């Protein structure tokens with residue numbers, strides 16, 4: 361089951377307790393549906409639970425139920441259509457719309473109590489929302505075909521502490537969140553607490569994985585640097601041998617380090633220092649190495 365399907369299943373199981381919230385949720389589902397205007401009122405969904413909830417809420421709130429039709433070719437799931445013009449009238453009257461608006465707006469009169477906004481957004485998400493699996497990325501969106509509605513929604517989200525962004529896509533208006541915290545807040549607000557916990561869990565695992573990868577990358581980079589430095593030192597020693605016929609041109613304390621490096625290309629500076637007799641600190645070896653490198657540049 362995809363994450364979006366899981367979120368919708370969780371939201372479709374929520375039944376608002378108050379009549380005003382049931383109305384707000386029915387309103388959200390209808391507005392986010394396939395059509396909501398004089399040409400018809402319909403909702404298309406792949407989920408049997410969402411189809412049942414839509415029919416149940418419309419019946420309770422408007423006193424009329426939609427018909428389930430065969431969906432258009434190529435579309436899976438349920439196509440719920442209100443066919444009777446008298447039913448259209450009843451639904452538009454209930455929600456305070458004429459059904460003749462060119463660009464649908466949000467009628468705030470349908471949001472009565474403090475919980476109504478959550479119920480409305482839950483309904484809207486059930487019919488026109490989707491969310492990406494947190495394994496793949498952070499994205500939650502509502503896709504509405506009405507310009508005015510797309511302008512009325514951000515202030516409603518903002519009142520709920522959610523800062524949504526809008527983008528135009530193929531004639532639709534997409535209201536979306538990209539930050540994981542905002543997605544968590546939106547899911548929680550709509551009532552998908554289980555999905556929020558799941559998202560937080562996935563995020564935590566991803567964070568740990570990222571941190572581990574960063575540490576490994578960092579260590580690899582360090583190992584790379586050490587190896588590159590050792591290779592440069594080896595090259596310098598070989599150059600001195602080629603140019604001067606051996607290492608005798610080096611002072612004794614440098615000669616010993618050069619020989620050790622030649623025999624042990626993988627040793628760290630600390631290990632080189634420990635192998636010297638008497639042992640020399642890491643920084644002592646570092647200085648001698650620098651003198652060898654400088655010497656190699658002059659011969």
Ligand SMILES: [Zn+2]
Pocket residue numbers: 378379380381382384472473474475476
């Ligand atoms: Zn309410």
